[in-house]
Amino acid sequence: MKKTIIITGATSGIGLETTRLLAGKGYCILAVGHSTANCEKADRDIRFGIPDADISWFAGDLMQQREVVRVAGEIKKRLNENGTESLYALINNAGCARSRYMTTEDGYEQQFALNHLAGFRLTHELLPYLLKEGGRVIMTSSESHKNMKVRWRDVMMSRNRGFCVEIPQTLRSASKHPCAGLSVPMRAMRASGRFVFSSWQVKKVQ
Numbered sequence: 192m193k194k195t196i197i198i199t200g201a202t203s204g205i206g207l208e209t210t211r212l213l214a215g216k217g218y219c220i221l222a223v224g225h226s227t228a229n230c231e232k233a234d235r236d237i238r239f240g241i242p243d244a245d246i247s248w249f250a251g252d253l254m255q256q257r258e259v260v261r262v263a264g265e266i267k268k269r270l271n272e273n274g275t276e277s278l279y280a281l282i283n284n285a286g287c288a289r290s291r292y293m294t295t296e297d298g299y300e301q302q303f304a305l306n307h308l309a310g311f312r313l314t315h316e317l318l319p320y321l322l323k324e325g326g327r328v329i330m331t332s333s334e335s336h337k338n339m340k341v342r343w344r345d346v347m348m349s350r351n352r353g354f355c356v357e358i359p360q361t362l363r364s365a366s367k368h369p370c371a372g373l374s375v376p377m378r379a380m381r382a383s384g385r386f387v388f389s390s391w392q393v394k395k396v397q
């Protein structure tokens with residue numbers, strides 16, 4: 192059976208190229224995009240070069256927690272229909288940068304919601320499939336986190352919302368820190384240019 196990989200933010204940039212590359216290598220890809228229109232566009236783009244690509248698309252606004260849960264539910268349904276019990280990898284790549292303080296309907300700062308919480312929640316929802324055979328969790332991040340510190344007493348920097356330049360830069364780097372709270376050993380961290388790909392192999396901790 193083909194190995195299955197889930198990737199978010201698959202419709203442009205790093206996510207689109209990663210999806211193309213993995214599809215070309217014959218993986219079964221469950222790709223998540225923001226809108227149906229962008230998913231269809233990315234699908235056409237990839238199939239132009241790889242007509243038999245094994246890709247299924249799921250659309251949702253991952254900034255909203257309820258949407259993350261809904262998309263995860265659709266993915267789980269598909270995995271069960273396909274008889275797929277284990278995931279080879281989950282790539283949490285969707286991300287954004289905001290130039291001013293904006294919140295989601297849940298009240299989270301938008302970058303914090305998408306760049307950190309969405310990946311954490313999706314990983315949590317799919318953990319049973321990842322645990323089955325030691326699947327990988329990969330977070331696309333930024334090297335700029337090296338120059339920043341997380342403000343644990345105010346992680347969304349809501350008290351500094353007037354400083355439009357500082358907030359997004361700090362949050363952007365802080366928000367892609369490894370998922371604290373997940374009981375998974377860190378396997379590898381590879382820096383490449385401005386990007387950091389953090390990867391964990393998920394195992395049960397005794």
Ligand SMILES: NC(=O)c1ccc[n+]([C@@H]2O[C@H](COP(=O)([O-])OP(=O)(O)OC[C@H]3O[C@@H](n4cnc5c(N)ncnc54)[C@H](OP(=O)(O)O)[C@@H]3O)[C@@H](O)[C@H]2O)c1
Pocket residue numbers: 199200201202203204205206223224225226229251252253254284285286287305306331332333334385386
């Ligand atoms: N490019 C850089 O310079 C840079 C530097 C450091 C780190 N990074 C990180 O690398 C990752 C990929 O960056 P990139 O440059 O490839 O970004 P990109 O081209 O802007 O792609 C971002 C992806 O995330 C999706 N997305 C945005 N908002 C979303 C939402 N609310 N719900 C669901 N999906 C959403 C986008 O879909 P739509 O296009 O349909 O909205 C797109 O597929 C991000 O996590 C980013 O923080 C990038």
